[in-house]
Amino acid sequence: MPHRGTLKTATGFAISPGRRSRSRLGEAFIHKLLVACALVSILTTVGIVVMLVAQSVGFFRQVSILEFFTGTKWTPLFAPPNFGVLPLVSGTLLTAGIAILVALPVGLASAIYLSEYAREGVRRVLKPFLEILAGIPTVVYGYFALTFITPLLQKVFPSLIIFNALSAGLVMGIMIIPMVSSLSEDAMIAVPRSLRNAAYGLGATRFEVATRVVMPAATSGIVAACILALSRAVGETMIVAIAAGSTPRLTLNPLESIQTMTAYIVQISLGETPHGTVEYYTIFAVGLLLFIMTMLMNLFGQWFVRRYREKY
Amino acid sequence: MENLTECLAVRNLELWYGTFQSLRGISLGILHNRITAIIGPSGCGKSSLLRCFNRMNDLIPGSRVQGEVIFHGRNVYDAGVDPAEVRYRIGMVFQKPNPFPKSVFENVAFGPRVNGITDNLEEVVEQALHRAALWGEVKDRLHKSAMELSGGQQQRLCIARALALEPEVILMDEPCSALDPMATLKIEDLMKSLAAEYTIVIVTHNMQQAGRVSDMAAFMMMEEDRAGVLVEYGPTPQLFTKPRDKRTDDYITGRFG
Structure with a gap:
C-alpha cells in the first residue's frame, strides 16, 4: 500500500508542472477579465463626467456662471432667453423634499415593525413583498400619480391643477419607501x-x-439609507416628467406646476433643439449640476456613516 | 441567621422552547439579602431558570412557562402583570458586558429615564456608580463612550446600570465568564458588598466562584430527555462538603461536567 501511494505521488508531481502552468494562464486571464469588467463602470463614469464638463464649457462660454446660479427665471427657449437654474433646482428639491417627507416616517415605521415587532415568519414574507415596490417601472408610478393620486388630491384641493409637484412628490415618496425601510431594517x-x-x-x-x-445604534445605516433614497428622488425622471408639469417656476408651493432638472433634460433631449446651440448646451450644464448635487449627497452620506458608526 | 424570608418563590416551574422542555418541576425559594448560586453542567437550564425570574424568556419566540414565580405575593406570570415592571424591580446582568454605545452617564441613566425617573438624575447616576465601585474610575469621563472602558469596567457599569433602578433582586448570568481573574475578583467583592442591600442570584459554571461568593447553592442537571431539573438546594457549605445527593457529590468532586 505505501508503495502505491508513493507511485501516485510521483505521477502527480510528474504531470503537475504542465497542469499548474495551464491553471496559471487561466488564472491570469480571469484576473484580466475581472479587471476589465470593473473598468467598464469606472470608465463610463469618467466618460460621462468628462462629457458633461466639456459640453458645459460650451454653455458657460455664452452664459455667465453668476447668471446661471442667481437668475430666477429659466426660459432658454424664449426670446430673450433667461438662464437662471434656480427654478429647476427648486422644483427638484421640492418634489424630492415631499418624497422624503413621505418615505422617512413610513419607511422607518416599517423598518421598526419588521425588525422589532414582526415574527420571523411574517418578516420573511413581508420584506421581499415590500421590495417588490422597488421593482415597479417608474413610468407606471408616473401614470399612477397623474391618473389616480392627482384626481384624489383634487377632491381635497379643488383648485389643484392637473400637473403639480405634490402628486409627483407623494408618489415618488411611495417609490422610495422600500429603499428607506429595507436598508434601515438591515441596519x-x-x-x-x-x-x-x-x-x-x-x-x-x-x-x-x-x-x-x-x-x-443603527443611526449611521439609517442616515445612509435616507441619503441614498433622497439622491434617488433627486435623480428620478419619469414620475416628475409625467406628473409634475413642465413649467420652471421658483416656488416651494407644492400645489403649483413646476419642472425639475431631470424633466427639463428630458424635454430638451426629446425636442427639436439644434445641436451646438446654447439651448442645447443647457442640458449639459443642468446635468452637471445634478451630478454634483447627488455626488455631494453621497459623499456626505459616506462621511456621516464613517463619522457616526457606533461600535457595539 | 436573621431575616430569612423568601424573596422569590419558585413553584413547580416548567419551561418549554417550542416542543423542547428546558426545565421540569423546579421549586425553590430565593432568600432575602443572600447570594444564591445556581450551578450545574452546561445546558442544564441554569440560565433559562434565571431568565424565568424576570420574564426574559418571554422575548424568545416559542417559549412557554407553567408554574409560578412568586414575588411579593404575586405570580410574575399572572395575566395582569407587566413584564417591564417585573424587569425593573428584578435587575439583570448578562454574561458578556453589554453597555449601550452611549456615554457612561447615559448608560446608567437609561433605566431611570425609561421608567420616568428624571429628577436628580445626576445624583442617581453617581450613587449607582459608587455602589458598583466604579465612580472613582469614571468620574472624569462620564460623558465619554462606555465602549472605551475595559471589560471589567464595562461589566461593573452594567451592574451600576441595573442598580440605578433600585431593584430588589439582581440576577447575574455568568457575569465573570468574559473577564480576567483580577476583574473577576473585583466583581466578586462587589457582589459580597451588594448582598447587604440586595438579593443576588448568580448563575456560574465556576464552582470555586460559587464557593467563594454564595450563601446558598442550587445544583441543576439535565435528565435523559435534556430537561433541566433541580437536584439539590441548600446552604453552600453544606452542598459543597456534605451533599445529600450522589449526583451532586459526583459533580463537585469533578467526576463529570
Whole structure:
C-alpha cells in the first residue's frame, strides 16, 4: 500500500508542472477579465463626467456662471432667453423634499415593525413583498400619480391643477419607501441582541427598545439609507416628467406646476433643439449640476456613516 | 441567621422552547439579602431558570412557562402583570458586558429615564456608580463612550446600570465568564458588598466562584430527555462538603461536567 501511494505521488508531481502552468494562464486571464469588467463602470463614469464638463464649457462660454446660479427665471427657449437654474433646482428639491417627507416616517415605521415587532415568519414574507415596490417601472408610478393620486388630491384641493409637484412628490415618496425601510431594517437587525436584552432587562418596552437603543445604534445605516433614497428622488425622471408639469417656476408651493432638472433634460433631449446651440448646451450644464448635487449627497452620506458608526 | 424570608418563590416551574422542555418541576425559594448560586453542567437550564425570574424568556419566540414565580405575593406570570415592571424591580446582568454605545452617564441613566425617573438624575447616576465601585474610575469621563472602558469596567457599569433602578433582586448570568481573574475578583467583592442591600442570584459554571461568593447553592442537571431539573438546594457549605445527593457529590468532586 505505501508503495502505491508513493507511485501516485510521483505521477502527480510528474504531470503537475504542465497542469499548474495551464491553471496559471487561466488564472491570469480571469484576473484580466475581472479587471476589465470593473473598468467598464469606472470608465463610463469618467466618460460621462468628462462629457458633461466639456459640453458645459460650451454653455458657460455664452452664459455667465453668476447668471446661471442667481437668475430666477429659466426660459432658454424664449426670446430673450433667461438662464437662471434656480427654478429647476427648486422644483427638484421640492418634489424630492415631499418624497422624503413621505418615505422617512413610513419607511422607518416599517423598518421598526419588521425588525422589532414582526415574527420571523411574517418578516420573511413581508420584506421581499415590500421590495417588490422597488421593482415597479417608474413610468407606471408616473401614470399612477397623474391618473389616480392627482384626481384624489383634487377632491381635497379643488383648485389643484392637473400637473403639480405634490402628486409627483407623494408618489415618488411611495417609490422610495422600500429603499428607506429595507436598508434601515438591515441596519437595525444588525444591532446585537445583547443590547436589546440589556434594555428589556431595565424595564424598557418594545417601543422604547426600538427608539432608544436600536435606532440610535443603527443611526449611521439609517442616515445612509435616507441619503441614498433622497439622491434617488433627486435623480428620478419619469414620475416628475409625467406628473409634475413642465413649467420652471421658483416656488416651494407644492400645489403649483413646476419642472425639475431631470424633466427639463428630458424635454430638451426629446425636442427639436439644434445641436451646438446654447439651448442645447443647457442640458449639459443642468446635468452637471445634478451630478454634483447627488455626488455631494453621497459623499456626505459616506462621511456621516464613517463619522457616526457606533461600535457595539 | 436573621431575616430569612423568601424573596422569590419558585413553584413547580416548567419551561418549554417550542416542543423542547428546558426545565421540569423546579421549586425553590430565593432568600432575602443572600447570594444564591445556581450551578450545574452546561445546558442544564441554569440560565433559562434565571431568565424565568424576570420574564426574559418571554422575548424568545416559542417559549412557554407553567408554574409560578412568586414575588411579593404575586405570580410574575399572572395575566395582569407587566413584564417591564417585573424587569425593573428584578435587575439583570448578562454574561458578556453589554453597555449601550452611549456615554457612561447615559448608560446608567437609561433605566431611570425609561421608567420616568428624571429628577436628580445626576445624583442617581453617581450613587449607582459608587455602589458598583466604579465612580472613582469614571468620574472624569462620564460623558465619554462606555465602549472605551475595559471589560471589567464595562461589566461593573452594567451592574451600576441595573442598580440605578433600585431593584430588589439582581440576577447575574455568568457575569465573570468574559473577564480576567483580577476583574473577576473585583466583581466578586462587589457582589459580597451588594448582598447587604440586595438579593443576588448568580448563575456560574465556576464552582470555586460559587464557593467563594454564595450563601446558598442550587445544583441543576439535565435528565435523559435534556430537561433541566433541580437536584439539590441548600446552604453552600453544606452542598459543597456534605451533599445529600450522589449526583451532586459526583459533580463537585469533578467526576463529570
